Structure formats: structure tokens, C-alpha cells
Amino acid sequence: MRISQLEGRHVALWGWGREGRAAYQALRKRLPSQALTIFCSSEEFDDARKLADPLLSFDTFVTAERLAAFDVVVKSPGISPYGEIVRIAAERGTRFIGGTSLWFGERGENARTLCVTGTKGKSTTSALLAHMLRAAGRRTALAGNIGLPMLDLLDADADEWVIELSSYQTRDVAESGVRPSFALATNIYPEHLDWHGSQQRYVDDKLSLFTQARPTLAALNAGDRVLSQLRLPDSRVRWFNFGGGWHLRGDIIHRGDVRVLDTRELPLPGMHNRGNLCGVLLALEMLGLDAIGLAHHAESFQPLPNRLQTLGTHSGITWINDSISTTPHASLAALDVFAGRKVALLVGGHDRGLDWTEFANAMRYRAPHVIVTMGANGPRIHDLLEPIAREAGFSLLSAHDLPQATTLASKALAGEGVMLLSPGAPSFGAYKDYVARGKHFAELGGFDPEKIVAISGLGIS
DSSP: OOGGGGTTSOEEEEOOSHHHHHHHHHHHHHOTTOOEEEEOOHHHHHHHGGGOOTTEEEESOOOHHHHTTOSEEEEOTTSOTTSHHHHHHHHTTOEEEEHHHHHHHHHGGGSOEEEEEOSSSHHHHHHHHHHHHHHTTOOEEEEETTTBOGGGGTTOOOSEEEEEOOTTTHHHHHHHTOOOSEEEEOOOOOOOHHHHSSHHHHHHHHHHHHHTSOOSEEEEETTSTTGGGOOOTTSEEEEESSTTSEEEETTEEEETTEEEEEOTTSSOOSHHHHHHHHHHHHHHHHTTSOHHHHGGGGGGOOOOTTSSEEEEEETTEEEEEOTTOOSHHHHHHHHHHTTTSOEEEEEOOSOOOOOOHHHHHHHHHHOOSEEEEOSTTHHHHHHHHHHHHHHHTOEEEEOSSHHHHHHHHHHHHTTOEEEEEOOSSOOTTTSSSHHHHHHHHHHHTTOOGGGSOOOTTOEEO
């Protein structure tokens, strides 16, 4: 759908976060005389009404009946399309679309769009791909779920558009009717089950970028169980993380049998990130660039905040901020980075029903020095780990919140080791988002929270 198709129709925006504000600015720029309604929370209302737009109405109470009064609702990504009120309104004729879909409708056909998704590692992979393209001299946009809505760049120009997509946004691309030029997937694990409603729907939504949007080129992780089974007859597919292509042998990246790059000094903590670098190099190659010649530019990449981010050392303890970790798989990957060190792992947060059994079983042979559970799902994780802790011999502590968790972990580490916040759960309830959780963690460690949040490379350069 193009924005011009909204002219004269009854249109609402639902949500007043980053994406909602970007959608408003885009619609108002293209349709200056269009009446609009904003559905937002009472907390967001004061900010939204500062616009002083006489053609703007507000509603802080969302019902199916009120949504059904509109022809089109442009919703923010965090609002699930599977809720009851959305279903009822859709049955009555309301169309729900996202800002990403609008951008693709406006710009996607005439842009080289490079979409990146996956459960873990998609932000770092997107930023790394943009970094390498810029090193190759390409004017590159970096936007999407990583922190800059696509509609904020509606009238900008770039040679390459690197677009990070969450599972909330992949179907937006599929529904836009515009084929991406290229798409890459890092891995698929269960996540966001409360938004999608089931694990299968999460997988289906995630994979819709490939199965329904049908990118011209696709790069897939051969080492992932779900992706390795994917067959895409409408796309030219190549694989990474297997012996015949780009892959790791120990710490060394190879292309086939050709030794390319030693990853040990790269600013990419964790083998999963280095495996995803193989996907980036494959992407460069598929785009016609000299990937082997460009590989060394990974050395100058600036790591992203809240992703295995070293904050510093305080009273002998190194504080690691992995606040973006929202699955048990992510917590396991974080632990692997610090294998062999004395670690206090902080886990728990918003409970959306993910299964922690695999994580718990892994603690039988790869547990840290101490695990501190916290948050809404902390008691459930604690109960699962308790018999394993007695058997495996690691310490297991319980905290109400993050401040208490860091206090307990500090005492357990006794002046040496790693304080690792890798919660494996969202921050909702206790914090606005994972960024706010990471900033609070930094404050608790005595670090400046404002110095840890900037994502380098957003926008176009």
C-alpha cells in the first residue's frame, strides 16, 4: 500500500512510540490535509497533543468497535495482530498495516533492500553488514528494528538499504507486495510467544520474509535446525556455516578451504556473532563484492550496546550488559563467551511462557559460579534449577528485582569474576524496554548509563 492510497479514507495510528511518531510525520508530510486519529496510552497522550495539529484526534481507550470505525489502522510493531479486538475489527473491514509495509510500498521497488532477521544476532549482523558495505564505498542506510524506523528515511537516498526486521515486522514486508532484493536469517528459536500466540506462528511469521516476500537472493544459516530445512524455489539461495562455503574452523573463518580471517581479536564477542560474520561475508559475495578482500574491515566494527557489552570493572568485578537477551538460548550463548571464568549470571524478567528446560539441563555440565533469578518468571526458573543446582554444585539465589540481584551476585563473586546480565526474558513490567534495563544495570555498577546506549552507524553514510 502507498501512502497516497490513504487519502480521503478514515485512518488511525495505533501507538505513539518511535514507529508511531515516524508514521505520523510521514503521513502528515504526504497528506497535509488528511484527518488522523491517534490511539495511544494515557501516558503518551500529553506528548502527542503537543503537536497542536487541528486535524488530529486522540483516543486512549482502544476497543474493537472503535478500531472498526476506521478503514486503515497503521499500528506499531509491538501491537500483536492476533489479539481479539484486532481480529474483530479486521472481520468488519479494517485493514491493519505497519510502517515498514508503508515504506516498502513507497520505496521498496526502486531500492536495493537487504533485509536481516533471526531470533538472535540480527542487530549485530545488520550493523556489521552496513559497516562492511560502507567500507566497500557504498552509500548505505542502516534502519528498521535496530532503532531507526524506516519511515524516518522516507525521502532519503542510498545505494544499499540494510533493514533489520523483528518477527513483528517480517510479515509487514510480505504483505507489502514488494520483493526484497536480498534477505539473510541468522537462526530461529522460540521467542515472543505472547505476541504471536504460538511457537509455530512465530516461526511462520519469521519465515514469511522468505516464504511469502520471496527475496531475489537469500543467505541462510546451514547450522540452524529450522533454516536448514527451508526450501525457497522463488529465490536464489546460498548457505553459510557449512564446510563448502563461509564457515568457522575453530577461530578462523574459511571460505571453503581458503583461510580468510582470524576472529580472535575481532570486536565480536561469542562464536554466534563470528558465525554470523560468515553470513555477512556471504552477503557481500552475493552482492558482487570482494568479500575476501573486505573481510579485514570487521576489525574496525564498533559493537552494539546491550549486547554482551563490557561496561568496565568495579571492585574487581567485570560488568557485562547483555540486556537484549530475551531467550534462554541467548543466555546460554552468553555463558559460552565467559567459559572458564567465575561468573554470576542474572536471569529472569517478563514471563511469556518460554520453556527453560533446555537451559536447565545445560546447567548440569556448564553452570556458572552462581545464578541469580529475578523478575516475574524468576520463581519458575528457580524451581526448575533448584534440584540441578544441588546435583551440579553451583549456587542458586533468588532476588525480587535487578538491584537485589546485583547485590547478591556481588557478594557471591567476592571481588573477582564477571557479573553477567543476560536475563533470557523481556524487560516489560519492570522497565520500558531492554535499553532502560541496561541503563539501570550500568548505574548499579557505578557506570554512566548515558555513555552505553548509542548505536553507531544508524541512518545513511
